[in-house]
Amino acid sequence: MPRILAIDYGIKRTGIAVTDDFQIIASGLTTIPSETIIAFLKEYFAKEKVEKVIIGEPKQMNGKPSESAEIIEKFVIKFKSEFSExxxxxxxERFTSKMAFQTMIDSGLKKKQRQNKALVDEIAATIMLQDYLLRFKIT
Structure with missing residues (x-):
């Protein structure tokens, strides 16, 4: 069965998570510089079967788009043009970064390790994907 991949796109870094082959468990894959995301995805899609990509949509508490929404929307347009199929x-994706940080605390990571923003982005993508699986995946 093909995987589902999640992208937590940011201005500087992009966290990526992916499901197992049975689309049951989400795991962090990596965090990469955002300017390399299209090249990374081309390479990854050539090696792995991916059924669907989940992209975070940042919103404010009132449901309106957040400040970073415009940047992410530009990425979504580029993604659709590069990977139209x-x-x-x-x-x-509200609260995923805060939840990721709390997960790091709960895991017992030391303060210096919790300052690793790349790890926060990867965990945020994983939380977003696991939440998607729990809410929308029909098993």
Whole structure:
């Protein structure tokens, strides 16, 4: 069964998570510089079967787009033009970074390790993907 991949796109860094082959468990894959995301995805899609890509949609508490929404929307347009055959869904990513940071604390990571913003982005993508699986995946 093909995988589902999640992207937590940011101005500087992009966290990426992916499901197992059975689309049950989400795991962090990596964090990469955002300017390399298209090249990374081309290479990854050539090696792995991916059924769908989930891209975070940043919103404010009132449901309106956040400040970074415009930047992410530009990425979504580029993604659609580069990978027109790939299924893509947008999901609310509110609180994923805060949840990722709390997960790091709960895991017992030391303060210096918790300052690793790349790890926060990867965990945020994983949380977003696991939440998607729990909410929308029909098993």
């Amino acid at each position: 790939m299924k893509m869904e947008r999901v609310d």
